[in-house]
Amino acid sequence: MPYLCSSAVLDALTEQPTEWVARLSSPQSRGWQIYADFLLGAGHRRIAVAAQPSVYWATGTRILWDCLAPRGGTVIELDMSTLDPADVCDELVDHRATALLLLVGHPDPAVPIVESVRRDQRLAEIMIGAPAGQPEFTEWATLLGDDGAGVPFLRYLPERLTPLGAQVDKALRERLGEAPSFVAFEGYDTVAVLAEVLRSHGADRARTAESWPRLAVEGTRGQIQFSRTPGISVWQWAGTPVQVVDRDPAEPDRFRILHAG
Structure with a gap:
């Protein structure tokens, strides 16, 4: 067939x-490599991934490792089958991560993790990312409001x-x-x-x-x-367009193009 x-x-x-x-x-290898290039260009070298068990998330983590490690980056893996959102915050502080990537389902546990991180004053400077594209959808903005802005994700538009x-x-x-x-x-x-x-x-x-x-x-x-x-x-x-975008913190209904490949 x-x-x-x-x-x-x-x-x-x-x-x-x-x-x-x-x-x-x-292919995931191309899109996630573009996302890794964005992270490095934004100055992030200590990247934490909050991940649930799945082939998709494990493959994404491996791609990030392969792209970041040769250029001085580190990927810190947080197993969301054993951690809750409060634990994630403590792990981010302990590992001095500058970015947290959500390799988890939406809305749960992605939304509670974002809420917990946004409310933790120790993590005021950390970047939250969601390469799989959860922030694209209206439900993300509805559930998180302003907390859902400024979360870079992959979008396949020119x-x-x-x-x-x-x-x-x-x-x-x-x-x-x-x-x-x-x-x-x-x-x-x-x-x-x-x-x-x-x-x-x-x-x-x-x-x-x-x-x-x-x-x-x-x-x-x-x-x-x-x-x-x-x-x-x-x-x-081979010509699928790939962008890294986020919701503009000043206007969450508007998307900003941060990087393209």
Whole structure:
């Protein structure tokens, strides 16, 4: 069965190389390396990660280690299966961390951790980050208010949308009553690619799989084409835009672009 993945980012999306699967989202190794570059550029060398057990979080931690250690960075791992938010604050002080990354579920325990850190005067200067993108969503801002601002995360949007993207953005704003998240553009691009495959190659499964490397589709975030990327087992859109953004502390409904790759 041919399969188009819109948002899963694990590099090892399939156990073996396959011709049947294509992916729009950027591999985790690329996105999280860009995030590590942002951390280093902002002067952070002692990074704590509050992580729950999962392949995704463990892989992200390993990517951070690989990117930060050669450049003098340290990753301090905090196991959230044994710590509560108050314990996290004590660990951050003891390890003299300058940044805390939330590699945990949302809203719990991410929201209680943010609330606890924000209220601890010992940690007034620490940066909280959430590379997986939790602060993108309205629920984050609703639950945390001003405490949820200034938390950098990865977002898969370009500085400027394509003309198609601008049309989609306008239509979704009118329907939703608010700005759409980057996930909405991932979803639209997925539908656009599948529609082009069906128009050009019909519903035959083998022909669909054969079409991945020959497609050129105008998406909301750029022209979409699939190719082979070293270390990636599926057809990959190599041009996925990646940004590090946060909610502006002065205007939490507005996003600031802090870094791009």
